[in-house]
Amino acid sequence: MEKINKVSVPMREQSPSERIKNFKSVPLGYSEEEAKTEAQRCLQCPDPVCEAECPVSIKIKDMIKEIGDGNFKEAFLIAKRDNPVPAIAGRVCPQEDQCEGVCTMKNIGDPINIGKLEAFIADWAMENKVTEEINIKDKKEKVAIVGSGPAGISCAADLRKLGYQVSLFEALHKAGGVLQYGIPAFRLPKEIVEEELSCLEDMGVDIQLNRIVGQNVTCDALMDDYDAVFIGTGAGAPKFLGIKGEKLMGAYSANEFLIRTNLMKSYKFPEYDTPIIVGDKVAVIGAGNVAMDAARCAIREGAKEVYIVYRRTINEAPARNEEIHHAIEEGIKMLELVNPVEILGNEDGWVSGLELQKMKLGEEDSSGRPRPVPIENSNYRMEFDTVIEALGTIPNRLFLSKTTYLKKDPRDRILVEHNLVTNIQNVYAGGDAVRGNATVILALGDGRKAAASIHKYLGEKANAQTIF
Amino acid sequence: MKHAITKKVDLNNGDYLMEVEAPNVAEKFQPGNFVILMTREKGERIPMSVQKAEDGKVSLFIKRLGKTSKELDRYKVGDSFFQVIGPLGIAPEMKKYGNVAFCSDLVCGHAENYAFCKGLSEIEGNNVISIQTFPSEGDIYPESELTEHLCDEFYLTTVDGSKGRKGHYLDIVKELLEERKIDYIFAGGDLSKLRDLGELTKPYLIPTIITVRQIMIDGTGMCGSCRVFVDGEMKLTCIDGPMFDVHKLNFEDILHRVGMYKGEECKAMTAFEKQ
Incomplete structure (x- = not known):
């Protein structure tokens, strides 16, 4: 058996004296060799505890295996299957509290640098123009998503892959929510955000900018015109x-x-x-x-x-x-x-x-x-x-003041059931609009969960209609 | 979405009107709402008052002042803006107020005056009084852009007395208050005059609702830059306003904060003029 490498491959970074003069990414990213070396440290646990901790359930073990074997395309496709925005999550997830926090390697040395590997593989795909090939079978049902932050992005991606007609409503002039306005470029370069968002458009998600739900489009109209609505308005105030x-x-x-x-x-x-x-x-x-x-x-x-x-x-x-x-x-x-x-x-x-x-x-x-x-x-x-x-x-009052029929807690967080449905049967919510101040990855997870619930709801509705 | 400029008319030497395609905005606009304009991708998000919204277009009154509006002046009919966003803000209800006045003395206020006169006069039971103040005869807007044809009583004043009544809208308001009962006053324009208006109407206990101009970015309640204090409580001009009861506002704060970026604007202007 090969000797276990207890020390992780360090991430090269811009020096502090240099980087305080610019807004470029602080980490410089792994080279292919560095990524392989880091991935090869993985013990490939029979029961990968890291995956259980991932809010979007990425098959981390398989992803790392493919990176270690130099199969970067396969690794990318594995990551992308469960996370529409791996380049983003790899950079901003609190991995130390999730996958890396429970990594078995932690018992004997450094945990595997899972986040950095995820970012590496997504960056590699962007550089090499490798994309996920998706075969979408269009369905007629329409879903409106309010807010183009992490929750909205993952909900849109999953629903579109399932064939739904998805419109994403964004109040600002750029999509991405907190990824765009909140997280600085030295942590999350904006080209990466734009690149990962453009995948949504390539899939056929209709992104509508400057649409302020409550001002130039009403939530009631969305509920009438769409078969389901997902609210991912975040906590932006x-x-x-x-x-x-x-x-x-x-x-x-x-x-x-x-x-x-x-x-x-x-x-x-x-x-x-x-x-x-x-x-x-x-x-x-x-x-x-x-x-x-x-x-x-x-x-x-x-x-x-x-x-x-x-x-x-x-x-x-x-x-x-x-x-x-x-x-x-x-x-x-x-x-x-x-x-x-x-x-x-x-x-x-x-x-x-x-x-x-x-x-x-x-x-x-x-x-x-x-x-x-x-x-x-x-x-x-x-x-x-x-x-x-x-x-x-805190959640934004603008949206809430125009949707008083949605049940909220005393801190203005929208109340949802386990499957993220609100008190209105075709309206779902997730991310910070429900959680208050949480993380990008939990919002991504909620978006996926809501997409699954919406799929189930619309599927049942369609079946019911076929029967009668 | 493209926001093509369909009309550009000089209102006077400094002010001009621009009509822009913005169907999403025009469809929902109500008097009291505002829009945010971005001329280009690298531009600021500039809050603007709307004079008219019809047929998928909005008409904006703009002053040639500061870098952005100087830059804006370069745009001609047929050019397009990067974004026109809105409508934003809470619009006061267009209902029966009785003897209701709108006063204005600056470009933004004149746009609002027009929108309000149109809205208020459509409601039965309103006697709409409109007062517009200009510095001098040469500054008065073309008749079609004034409010006279939209209201029941029209007063035009010039500060130097060269046309209409001599003085400011404050003088007319004072006369009206002495002479009869006014039920409700709206006003927009110069902030320090709006403060004076508040002082003038306070003893008469007349509800006086004014448009507050504050620095804002998103206009949707996210940045908190446009915060004002109403009866000591923090409110945001973009989503709680832009119209507030003048008698409850702390004006010193408002007048201060509005000037926060004066130095920066000068720098931008110098850089722009060098180009």
Whole structure:
């Protein structure tokens, strides 16, 4: 038996000093040889635990086997069968909590770099113009999908493969949802998003941009005109702390900061028309992936010092380790155990700093993390020019206010049954619109699940009609 | 979708009208809605007021100011815009208000004035009063684009008195309030004058609904840039507005935030003019 290689093939990356000057991908991707070497480390477990953890059920073991054998096309087709967007998921999935987190290799060394292999194989296919050949047998039933983010994409792909006539409604002028406006290009190059989305169009999915359900098309009309509707509207509205000073110029929601940067390409201003103002000293409030993204955008857009301001310690941060690690490498500073109580401003109405209260860690709370407890009389002030609030997002009121008949929980998340059907029999929902703030891959998983449910529902309906 | 420009008319030296194909927008437009325009893929998403929406087309009133609208001015009939998105925002109900006025003193306000006069006058029981203010005689729009033919009472003022009544719409409103009962006032245009209007109508307890102009990007409630405070509560101009009760607004914040990108606009303008 060959010797087991305990150490994974490292991913080559742009150096921190170089990459903070650009928005190009931080990881440079595996070469064919590197991918093969990494794949050959896989033990090919008889019972692949990694697959059970994958929200879209990719046949990971087989994919890795084919990569190890140099059969890249086969590997790509295996990935693509269960995941319409492998190049995206390979980059943004929290693999450490899923497939890689349970990898058997972890017991004796590094887990297999499954995410990087998935991205490699998808990139390889793009470079070599290898595509999935699909034979679609058209059905007459029509399905409307609201939102072209991860949930909508996977739902559309699966339903179209089954032959349904699928229309995808997107409110913005570019499809992709959070993949387009939220995740920065250095983590997820936009050409990749566009390439994977173009596969949907090639399959015959009708993508309708600038269609704002609730404004220029009503949900009622969709329910009447289509046999089923899937709602994947995400959680795209920013949460604010509600502290004094949020009206000041130089105070941003992370959503605004990222939309300007990613969707509108403000980092290329004035070639692109949309500006952004990034001061020398930037505070990003929060420590999730979005906070790391905003901080890393800020440093690339000219900030001299960027701080993550967090009320717990970085050990409790919800961001992926990889993102925190990259942020620290790029010189982002972690200001732990402080809670902003006010955004301070100067007389011209611009942000001038933060008033912070010191915190300590207390008992575990419902999230399983130690609760941050304020320390009395510990307030102090720090100077900042820009403050970005990255406190998570909530479902968008615009859509919900026009669809009051859909049942929601008190946090405005759409309520669904196990098969993702809402309280209306031909309307399904998934992704962040149902989960609140979750991940791309869970949304992709929901999209697939909803597609299966819709297929079942429409199949039963068609059968019933044939009988009578 | 292509958004071809079907008409372009100068309204005065600075302002012009553009009629653009936008069937999805035109179909659902109501007075009080706005649209977002992108001239080209690298362009900004610019919120704009709509004067008219009919036959699959929308008419926009535009001012030659700032880089984007200068760039926009290069577009001619037959050219196309990258995107015209909407309608956006909440439209106030077109219902019986009684003695109802719309006041405007700037390009965007004049467009809204037109749309409202048309909408309000179609409802029985409304006495529609329209007041339009221009700096001087030479700035007055062609008659067909004014509101006179759409309303019951029309007042035209010029700030320098060269045509119509001398003064601002505020002066007319003041006179009207002293003289009779006005039930409802809508207004759009210069923000500082809208604040003054609020102060003027407050003692009379007249509902006064104004259009707020704030910096926005998506226009669908995602970025939070257009936040304003209404009775101390955070609202978004794009999805809760753009029309708000002037008496509940904190104007100092609004006037501040609107100027946030002035410096950037100058930079963009310089770069554009060098081209």
